[in-house]
Amino acid sequence: MATRNFAEIATGAVVLLAAAGFLGYAVASSGRTTVTGYPLVARFDHIDGLVVGADVRMAGVKVGSVLSEEIDPQTYQAVVRLDVRDGLAVPKDSAAEVTSDGLLGGKYLSISPGGDTAMLKPGEAFNITQGSVSLEQLLGKFIFSISNKSSAAHNSDAAPAPGGGAAKP
Incomplete structure (x- = not known):
């Protein structure tokens, strides 16, 4: 009976060690770094989809x-605080853009x-910023413009003929 309990405990310990090993490997290879940088600020009209922890990229x-x-x-602007790694100087006339x-x-923040x-x-702020572009708004505008063109074309086909009379087929 005692050997059975010891075998169960040993098996459980091996499983826990393997799980801890997998967890350590996942954290180490996740690409997350603890390297700190210096803070900057950017102000946008829209930051739809940009989340805390999102990447800041250059090139x-x-x-x-x-x-x-x-x-x-x-x-009523969105104020985004970001960090840029030490040793990388960002020119004052650089632009910050929310892109995908x-x-x-x-979404991520792109620095040009x-x-x-x-x-x-x-702690300084970017002077040139471009907020996120909503794909839904672009599609809505496109569909609206197409429907306006098709209704305008349909209305011009139904217009009366010049001279006040009805058009003859």
Whole structure:
């Protein structure tokens, strides 16, 4: 009886060790880093889909992450606080843009570097920003414009003939 209990305990310990090993491997290879950088601020009209923890990229390479999002009660703009890794200087005339990985991909913050020789200091804000573009709004505008064109074409076909008389077939 005692050997059976010992075997069960040993098996449980091996399973727990294997689970801890898998968890450690998953965390180590997840691509998350604890490297800190310096904070910057960007203000946008819309940040639809951008979440805290999202990537900050420059030329497609991850250079930081989004730290927080809040609304400015005076301007009603979204204020995004982000960090950029130390050692990477961002020119003052750089642009920050909310963009996506693709049609179904997540949103991230893209930095397009400018040509200014002066660099943004920790805590400073981007002067040039572009908010997120909503795919739903674009599709809605496209469908609305197509339906307007087709109804305008239909109305022009039903217009009376010049001279006041009805058009003859």
